[in-house]
Amino acid sequence: QKEVEQNSGPLSVPEGAIASLNCTYSDRVSQSFFWYRQYSGKSPELIMSIYSNGDKEDGRFTAQLNKASQYVSLLIRDSQPSDSATYLCAVTNSGGSNYKLTFGKGTLLTVNP
């Protein structure tokens, strides 16, 4: 069973702090990694994608990938109350020529004013 694991939280940080969200995956040949944000009652929206080892920065968001450790993380700098949401880690696995997207259970982040 190919799994994606996240701490369910809730993770609570004060406004302006750095929020760190973590994800591990079990399939060593996983190829693509995504972070989605989901507000309560809404559908998931993509905020970051990362495909190779290292860091990828986009505004206040930084995704980090370590394939040897099978670990991917998301850092949110200068956290804002509007960042309060569930963050979903997703991994693409290949089944031959088909690519299947598997999600973790999500981490609930609360940013306190």
Place this chain on the structure above:
Amino acid sequence: NAGVTQTPKFQVLKTGQSMTLQCAQDMNHNSMYWYRQDPGMGLRLIYYSASEGTTDKGEVPNGYNVSRLNKREFSLRLESAAPSQTSVYFCASSGQGRYTEAFFGQGTRLTVV
């Protein structure tokens, strides 16, 4: 600029009734997915379709059938609804290959009584 469109947004069924959830995308994507989301369980893959004419089972396919009618449309059918199928259902689509992100519809909130 519709993206992924799901219908209906809300539905209440009685146990044993059948229904079809519709999904259409206008992004010329090859891959389409059906997920269900339950509290504490994250997004679980029901079925996916890597291309027109192909479908594959995901993590929780029992009690569901799907049809990839054409490249744009991917429907999910519940033949005999059960209370355990009460959930929020999301359709998603992505392009071909491992580097393409998935985009989600607005979701269908289904209650089976």
